[in-house]
Each structure stands twice: as structure tokens, then as C-alpha cells.
Amino acid sequence: MGKRTQGWEWRVAGWAARHPGFVAVPAALTAASVQFGPVTTGGVLAGAVAAGVGWYRGHPDSWSRMAAPRLRAVRRRWLSRTYLGPWWSRVTEACNLITVHRTTGMVNVPRIIRVRSHSPSTETVYVRLLLGQTPKQWEEAADALAVALKAERVGVERVRPQVIALIVQRSEPFTQVIVPPDIPADSDAVDLSRVFLGETEHGDDWFAPLVGQHWMVSGATGSGKNSVTWMALRACAPLIRDGLVRLHVVNPKGTELNALRPVSHRYAESDGDIVEVIQGFWTTMQERKQVLAEQGRRTFRMSRETPLDVLVIDELGAVTGYGDRSLTRGAQAALPLILSQARALGGSVIGALQEPTKDVIPQRDLFSLRVCLRATTAGHVDMVLGDDMRRRGALADEIPNVPESAGIGFVVKQRSRTPMRVRAAYCDDTDIAELVRVAGWPVSELAHAGKA
Numbered sequence: 001m002g003k004r005t006q007g008w009e010w011r012v013a014g015w016a017a018r019h020p021g022f023v024a025v026p027a028a029l030t031a032a033s034v035q036f037g038p039v040t041t042g043g044v045l046a047g048a049v050a051a052g053v054g055w056y057r058g059h060p061d062s063w064s065r066m067a068a069p070r071l072r073a074v075r076r077r078w079l080s081r082t083y084l085g086p087w088w089s090r091v092t093e094a095c096n097l098i099t100v101h102r103t104t105g106m107v108n109v110p111r112i113i114r115v116r117s118h119s120p121s122t123e124t125v126y127v128r129l130l131l132g133q134t135p136k137q138w139e140e141a142a143d144a145l146a147v148a149l150k151a152e153r154v155g156v157e158r159v160r161p162q163v164i165a166l167i168v169q170r171s172e173p174f175t176q177v178i179v180p181p182d183i184p185a186d187s188d189a190v191d192l193s194r195v196f197l198g199e200t201e202h203g204d205d206w207f208a209p210l211v212g213q214h215w216m217v218s219g220a221t222g223s224g225k226n227s228v229t230w231m232a233l234r235a236c237a238p239l240i241r242d243g244l245v246r247l248h249v250v251n252p253k254g255t256e257l258n259a260l261r262p263v264s265h266r267y268a269e270s271d272g273d274i275v276e277v278i279q280g281f282w283t284t285m286q287e288r289k290q291v292l293a294e295q296g297r298r299t300f301r302m303s304r305e306t307p308l309d310v311l312v313i314d315e316l317g318a319v320t321g322y323g324d325r326s327l328t329r330g331a332q333a334a335l336p337l338i339l340s341q342a343r344a345l346g347g348s349v350i351g352a353l354q355e356p357t358k359d360v361i362p363q364r365d366l367f368s369l370r371v372c373l374r375a376t377t378a379g380h381v382d383m384v385l386g387d388d389m390r391r392r393g394a395l396a397d398e399i400p401n402v403p404e405s406a407g408i409g410f411v412v413k414q415r416s417r418t419p420m421r422v423r424a425a426y427c428d429d430t431d432i433a434e435l436v437r438v439a440g441w442p443v444s445e446l447a448h449a450g451k452a
């Protein structure tokens, strides 16, 4: 007997029996529209669907709730495959960062996991490494990557096993030297809670408070560390003249800051004098404690009786870490006390150093403003600014060692805990001479008066 073939009627009947909904729903809709009219039926149907969807979306286990993020992820992946994928494949291939399976010939491209942008000029791209790749390989390809990504420079940071962060600096916001503003003529015009230091990458002025704060400026030799110090002292010039600010200057190198000798309350270059100045500063703070107690005040207010004492230390590393033993021991006896207690007593410290390691400056966390100018190694960035700051864009070790980059560095925005590229204004010899002239004229007048 030959194979029995079914007629189409049987096949339709069989399908309808297997899918009753497909038959029952149109049949019910047809019957309802014959009975109540198509408009009423359509309206009721639309209402029922809307109510059902509404209920379903509100339900904790609703499909749409669970599915929505997944759908979004799929769409994103699809978009990145379609638009970003080919471009990224070309970039990584050009930089030799893809692998090809030996037998199947399949090309493996490292996957972009996430892209974050913490500042207008920098992006952080998190990449999952391919099997067999090392962060070092990517570091070696950083220059090629910068060219391929049309970026100024690219830094590589290890995040966790298999994941690295590419810190892509798109542009250099600072192409010109920033000129310092005029020194205010009057003490009243000076606001030490907002000292102008330079500009930020956002195009705004960069201000920092000096009263009740300690500043640490770290940078390699020639990075322009003293720019920050000079800007603070220019703001203070009329106050120094009026006896409202006193300078205690520690200048182990004996260069540059020696211009401050005539306007300093205390000044030291040799090891013995340095220890004396630092310990004298601590004694002043202890006396200040007494004065405030007698005045019944808990907080310091700047006046001639209680001036702001500013301790400026150049080469802080030599003073606390790698200088002569008698010097470092003497300084280390007083400096931690000053850093932890002087803020409320009207004492501020401005320290500049090249080597920000813990053994050189164990108290670096006591500095409230920390500026990281050009660094010699990547590790210095997080030591100065805090954990993860390099990964978030503070590529201080990638700042070129050229005079055009001097004064450029990073600070941390306190609210968002993200690094911000800044450039300090540059005080040339004329600006320094002007500062000394404004700050010092009563001293010279007094000297003349004494001689007369």
C-alpha cells in the first residue's frame, strides 16, 4: 500500500487542533465584532491589552522588568559590534594587539568592557586582555595606540588580572603660559580662602584655600614646583607687609627661594638652621595655643597679634627623608606635630618635593592640597593624589619633560574624587622682585628708621 497523503483540509484541521488559541481568538473577535460592531470590539480589546501590560510591568517578576536591562545590553553590544567593532578591530590590529588562532585562523580582538570620562580631555577605556597578552605588551604599544586613537598620549594601568585601563588623553588644554594677576594693593582685597594658583582644564581659574591648610607640591626636577609657592606668596605679599602673615622659609638648596630672605620672619639654608626654624615654628604654634586659650577663642583669626605663620619648605624630601641624619631627625621630631595640629592655630605648611614615597614623607596624608606635577614614575601619581587617580586620568608621569609643560599637573576635585588637570601661573624674576618689593617695604623703612 502506497503512502497515504492527507488533503489540505485535514492538515488545516490538525494545525488548528494543535494551536487552539490561533483559532479561538480570531473566531471570538469576529463574533464580537458582528455582535457589537468592530469599533467597540477594537476599543475593548485595546483597553484590555493596555491594562494587562500595565499590570505586568508593575509586577515584581514582570518579564519586561527582567528583560529590559538585558535587551539594552544586547542592543548596546550590537551597536558597539556594528559601529565600534570594526574600528576597534582595525586599531588593535594596527598596533599588533590581536591574536590569530593558529589552526582555525580565527581573529581574536580584545574586548572593550567600559568607557568612562572623568574630565573633558581624558577618557578611560577598560579592556579585557586576550589569553596570552600582558599589560606590558600594551604599555609598549602605547605610542602606536595614541597615534591610532588620534590622542595626545595613552597611559596603561593594570586594573585586575586580565583587565587593563587605557587612559586616553585627547588634547592638551594648556598651550600657553599663565600670567599671574597683579598683587592686590590692600590687605583687605586679599582672600586667603581663595588663592589664585592658575587655571584648570575646564577653562576656569584654579583657586585653593591657604588658611588652615597644608599644601604639598610634588614633581620631578624642572616641573615648576615653585610656581605654586610663588603664587601663594604673591597673594600674601600685602599681608606680609602689614604684619598679618609671617614667613618661615626653609631653603636647603639655597637657590630661587633666597629672594625671600629679606621678607622672611625666619629663614634657613644650613642643616642646623633648618632644624631650628622648623622647631621654632612648632614652638610658635604652642605659644599660639596659649594665646587662643587666654582670648577664650577656639579658632584662629588672622590679626597682627596672631598672624598667619606660613612655613615654606623647598626640597621637603631632603629635610625629612634623605638629608643628613641630624637634619631629618630634627625635622621629623616637629613636622608631624605641625602638620597635625597647626591648622587650627594659624599655621600653614607649603612643601615641595621630588620623591613622594612613604619613607621620605610619611605624613603626606596630612596635606590637604596635594599637587602632582610631572612625575618620574607612574607609581608617584597615586602616592600623591590617592588610590586610582592615575587610572582616572591623572597621567602626571606622561607629561613631557620639556619647558613648555612646566607648571602642568593634577589635583583631586574633592567632591567627585576625580583628578583635574591644572596649570600653575608662572612667576618670572620680575614678578618675584615685585612680590619682595611689596612685601618688604616696611622692613626696609624700619631698617632706615633704625639707622637714622
Ligand SMILES: Nc1ncnc2c1ncn2[C@@H]1O[C@H](COP(=O)(O)OP(=O)(O)OP(=O)(O)O)[C@@H](O)[C@H]1O
Pocket: 177, 178, 219, 220, 221, 222, 223, 224, 225, 226, 227, 354, 403, 404, 405, 406, 407, 408, 423, 424, 425, 426, 427
Ligand atoms: N608655571 C609655569 N609655567 C610655565 N613655565 C614654567 C612654570 N614654572 C616653571 N616654568 C619653567 O620651568 C623651569 C623650571 O622651573 P623650576 O626650576 O621652578 O622647577 P622646579 O620643579 O622647582 O625644579 P627644581 O626641583 O630643579 O628646583 C623654569 O625655569 C621655567 O622656565
